[in-house]
Amino acid sequence: MTTRPSSPTRDWILHVDLDQFIAAVEILRHPELRGKPVVVGGSGDPTQPRTVAATATYEAREHGIHSGMPLRTALKRCPDAIFLPSDPPAYEAASERVMAVLREFPVRVEVWGWDEAFIGATTDDPEALAAGLQDAVRARTDLSCSVGIGDNKHQAKLASGFAKPAGIYRLTSDNWAEIMNARPTDALWGIGAKTSKKLAALGLHTVADLAAADPAALAGAFGPTNGPWYRYLALGKGEAEVVTTPWIARGHSRETTFPHDLTDKTEITRHVTALAEHVAHDAATAGREVIRVSVKVRFTPFLTRTRQSKLPTPTADPDILARTAVAILDRFDLTRPVRLLGVAVDYTMPDK
DNA sequence: TCTGGGGTCCTAGGACCC
DNA sequence: TCTGGGGTCCTAGGACCC
Numbered sequence: 001m002t003t004r005p006s007s008p009t010r011d012w013i014l015h016v017d018l019d020q021f022i023a024a025v026e027i028l029r030h031p032e033l034r035g036k037p038v039v040v041g042g043s044g045d046p047t048q049p050r051t052v053a054a055t056a057t058y059e060a061r062e063h064g065i066h067s068g069m070p071l072r073t074a075l076k077r078c079p080d081a082i083f084l085p086s087d088p089p090a091y092e093a094a095s096e097r098v099m100a101v102l103r104e105f106p107v108r109v110e111v112w113g114w115d116e117a118f119i120g121a122t123t124d125d126p127e128a129l130a131a132g133l134q135d136a137v138r139a140r141t142d143l144s145c146s147v148g149i150g151d152n153k154h155q156a157k158l159a160s161g162f163a164k165p166a167g168i169y170r171l172t173s174d175n176w177a178e179i180m181n182a183r184p185t186d187a188l189w190g191i192g193a194k195t196s197k198k199l200a201a202l203g204l205h206t207v208a209d210l211a212a213a214d215p216a217a218l219a220g221a222f223g224p225t226n227g228p229w230y231r232y233l234a235l236g237k238g239e240a241e242v243v244t245t246p247w248i249a250r251g252h253s254r255e256t257t258f259p260h261d262l263t264d265k266t267e268i269t270r271h272v273t274a275l276a277e278h279v280a281h282d283a284a285t286a287g288r289e290v291i292r293v294s295v296k297v298r299f300t301p302f303l304t305r306t307r308q309s310k311l312p313t314p315t316a317d318p319d320i321l322a323r324t325a326v327a328i329l330d331r332f333d334l335t336r337p338v339r340l341l342g343v344a345v346d347y348t349m350p351d352k
Numbered sequence: 353t354c355t356g357g358g359g360t361c362c363t364a365g366g367a368c369c370c
Numbered sequence: 371t372c373t374g375g376g377g378t379c380c381t382a383g384g385a386c387c388c
Contacts, residue, residue: 052353
């Protein structure tokens with residue numbers, strides 16, 4: 001029995017992160033694959049070009065395979081790996097079972113994608129709550145999760161990363177500086193490779209550097225919102241409100257990377273029409289109307305361009321959306337081979 | 353490692369208007 | 371007439387995240 005210093009009863013944010021979620025769901029469906037190198041992605045055909053791994057089991061990772069790697073490369077690295085097609089409905093179903101388990105606790109649950117949730121709770125023992133959540137999820141779904149504990153979502157999110165796999169970690173304003181100050185700026189949730197490099201060029205290499213930086217100088221370099229926000233992140237601050245009402249999507253999109261380039265205008269137009277009709281169908285199913293249509297074209301080798309236009313009237317009419325998308329397509333210079341086409345829409349938002 | 357798909361939010365610049 | 375300044379809308383692109 002370990003003893004912890006007791007905490008006062010107060011509000012905490014927990015971040016629950018399912019470990020290796022997609023791979024774990026696939027292993028549950030195919031128990032005979034446990035302990036084997038498994039790669040999930042695309043239609044599961046590793047010879048298909050321009051398809052990448054959604055995830056890889058630890059056994060596959062030992063061969064240097066990781067998510068985002070082309071399946072053809074993964075096959076070369078591990079010819080014995082088992083390749084499975086991605087099955088989003090199965091992951092959605094598993095995710096809903098997990099979220100239902102979390103909601104049985106006396107907490108507030110904010111779903112954050114398939115494999116994550118933020119929990120708002122009032123307790124004097126957040127570690128005990130975290131362990132209870134882990135036990136319940138494991139008992140009811142056979143899935144393992146890591147739990148981060150923080151004063152806000154940013155801290156809790158980073159803490160769950162430190163807790164992996166299957167652990168519990170507390171990162172609050174009390175130990176923030178001790179744990180985070182020496183780390184590179186891209187350890188923060190919201191600062192990636194590009195911004196980290198730009199910060200380094202300003203002499204800001206660590207979280208401590210960024211926390212001590214001049215907000216006005218950051219605003220000059222990164223804009224009035226982003227610049228000060230980065231410093232705010234470095235100080236360990238972040239959103240602390242858990243929203244339990246379902247998220248209302250801002251928009252929706254469908255895109256396709258073709259295994260081989262398209263050059264024929266008629267064929268390109270046919271694909272854009274189909275994508276637009278698909279998006280229109282999705283919008284109608286969701287009971288939403290569209291206010292803006294965007295078309296995305298990725299040319300060979302990897303040059304991406306977008307064009308968009310606002311509709312005069314919101315609609316989910318497939319003919320209007322398809323006609324609009326095809327008209328937008330005409331604004332592209334289509335002399336180069338095309339490897340990807342996409343159609344995206346912005347929805348009208350309900351009045352607040 | 354020739355590089356998926358689906359999202360969100362921010363920024364910059366041009367058009368247009370007063 | 372060689373030339374303002376602010377506000378708003380729209381578009382294109384970028385960065386980040388899962």
